[in-house]
Amino acid sequence: MTTLFSGTCSRRTFAWALIVLAFVILLLLPCLVAACGQQAKVDPQAVLAAASARMKEIKGFHFVYEVHQPKDWKPGAGLYIARITGDVNAEGHMRATVDAVWGGVPVSLGFVALGDTHYIQDPISKKWQTVPAAQSPVGTLNLNAGTIRILDRIMDATYVGEDNKGGTKTHHLKGKVAAAEVEAIAGAVDTTDTFPTDIWVGSEDNLVYEVDIAGAATPNEDKRIWRSIVLSNLDVYVEIQAPQ
Template sequence: FSARRALAFLLLCIAVPVGALLITGCTFPWQHASTSASTNLGAKPTAQQVISAMQKSYRTVTAFHVVMKVTNLGTAESGSIQIRSADGDVLMPDRVKAQANVLFSGQLVAINLVSIGKTQYITDPITGQWRVITGVLNASTLTNPDTGIIGLASKLTNLTGPTDDSVNGTPCWR
């Protein structure tokens, strides 16, 4: 099977949702006196202001949790691994610990992943034993604020400004 390819895809799938969450511009609950989005968030920023603030704030992030669920897998190449879901933690700049449910040869199996720098450890989907895989993908290439996923945000085009929303009663922009 293509473990290196699946691992690279898993790390990419962890970094992309993090970027998306940061792009939404949601603020933390303790930054609000009440739960009214229109009264506490102030003037609505432009899309470019949200991107700029997200890029600036990302430099202060030291760790984050990622939950991912894929709903439309599409067709896979024979012998490849498709990620159905993943749940894990990223410690900046280059450490990842995650669990994933993957479709491997038509069977849904659970794997574990630990990535430290350029070395990755995954559990073999057949034996469950840990395997060392090196050189697949250094997580810091995705989390680097200048060249990784967040760095790509400045290249986004045709963005629309945020709209009022709330998450679990906390006002934010989406």
């Protein structure tokens, strides 16, 4: 009798557990459906359009532009940019520090871009020299215009999901960008290939917080290379003048 009673209680307990579990699932189901529905309703084209409009009106931003090489990469004899850290204002002027590898030796250069005139600080003498933009070591790099062009012309854009960048909730989008649109980001492009691209846009403020671009821009680059632009201090103006 004791064994039968214990077995009956166990079955009843299990049955009640199933009932409670089913009840909890029924309570949570509307929330889960709403969450999935909300994510599915995110239109990547609408996000990109809103981000483009917002980025065109901001006062400026701080940025970290980085070229990510494979671990087994070995620099050649030329100049290779590894990282650029600085500020861009609404006029498109840039003030930054360029970390590069020159002939296998790491160097750090002061850099200012005012329209078609670029200023480069000699890493040894610390003196500034003026060079035309066409002869600048950063080429046609224009992070402000380049970011907007990518927002406007990215192809096959899809919504990946929600993410967090710098403490800000963002929409993560991905797509492909034509070589011509990457030139302002890479500084120089010699290919017709498209570039897989990921973009993170603030879900509430429509500001761009990061852009990642994968692929070689020139034949001498490793195919595994990728570039990232991380933005912060968005919509903050920084006055940039020619160095004295």
